[in-house]
Amino acid sequence: MKLSPATFRALARRDKAADRVVPPTGFTARLTLFVAAAMAFLAVFALALSLAAGRLAANWGDELARASTVRISAPEGQMAAQTAAALRLLEQTTGVASARALSEAEQQALLEPWFGPDLPVASLPVPQLIEVIETDAGYDPAGLRLRLQAEVPGAVLDDHARWRKPLVAAAARLNMLGWVSALLIAATVGAMVTLAANAALAANAQVIAVLRLVGATDIYIARAFVRRFTLRALTGAAAGTALGIVAVLLMPAGGETAGFLTGLGFRGWHWLIPLLVPPLAAAVAFIATAVAARRVLGGLS
Numbered sequence: 001m002k003l004s005p006a007t008f009r010a011l012a013r014r015d016k017a018a019d020r021v022v023p024p025t026g027f028t029a030r031l032t033l034f035v036a037a038a039m040a041f042l043a044v045f046a047l048a049l050s051l052a053a054g055r056l057a058a059n060w061g062d063e064l065a066r067a068s069t070v071r072i073s074a075p076e077g078q079m080a081a082q083t084a085a086a087l088r089l090l091e092q093t094t095g096v097a098s099a100r101a102l103s104e105a106e107q108q109a110l111l112e113p114w115f116g117p118d119l120p121v122a123s124l125p126v127p128q129l130i131e132v133i134e135t136d137a138g139y140d141p142a143g144l145r146l147r148l149q150a151e152v153p154g155a156v157l158d159d160h161a162r163w164r165k166p167l168v169a170a171a172a173r174l175n176m177l178g179w180v181s182a183l184l185i186a187a188t189v190g191a192m193v194t195l196a197a198n199a200a201l202a203a204n205a206q207v208i209a210v211l212r213l214v215g216a217t218d219i220y221i222a223r224a225f226v227r228r229f230t231l232r233a234l235t236g237a238a239a240g241t242a243l244g245i246v247a248v249l250l251m252p253a254g255g256e257t258a259g260f261l262t263g264l265g266f267r268g269w270h271w272l273i274p275l276l277v278p279p280l281a282a283a284v285a286f287i288a289t290a291v292a293a294r295r296v297l298g299g300l301s
Helices: 005-012 027-065 079-091 104-115 141-151 161-203 205-213 218-249 268-300
Strands: 067-072 096-101 128-134 155-158
Touching: 027 161, 027 218, 027 268, 067 079, 079 096, 079 128, 079 141, 104 128, 141 155, 161 205, 161 218, 161 268, 205 218, 218 268
Parallel strands: none
Antiparallel strands: 067 128, 067 155, 096 128
């Protein structure tokens, strides 16, 4: 039996008489259903992880790419003058869209997660922070640092590059890891279905021999196994996908302060992606069973 396109079409054709060749229940049936359901459940989470990591990388890249911070550390009597000088310099810098000094309340909000809400910012030597938003063209960080060093000795520019690049790289790798996990899950489904099909074919070796004696072709015999295992994989994957979607829906919803775990899920049209898991699992099972049937039937000849 050669696995040509015509053979695959013949294997996909329904035949009620051939379907009765494979026992409808048994160990292989339960194994196929369980593996397909478990792998589909894990695939939904792998896809959710991958898409969430991709969104996180995009958000971090967009939010940090155009934002910079100037930190001014100066004696109390010089803080206001150096802040004003830094703001004038930034307004004259090509590539800077806007610059503003953070208020005392804003700086306290930044320190609150570490020091609590009652931190007396006004009585502590906390540096003054200036938020810098750059244009699409951007500015020259090296040149701006030199100008700040010459005109505002207490100012330090942080363009967020050292923070942005590792975060974006880590999120991008998580995105890739999610898709690699999905591929490994598909391979696992194929391997387990192949083992189950081999076991079913070996257990029905005497039935296959009798069918051949009465004139049944290998395609007729293989069709029964291929269709049965494909439907089992489809049913199990559909159940696992449904459970996975419910589990993702039960994850905490993300808001304005959403982090990675609270943002784990699907957005917009991405909810359609998990619906591809059952048919893909069925396709993997169809191919794996066809290959296993070809090998086993060839060995029984």
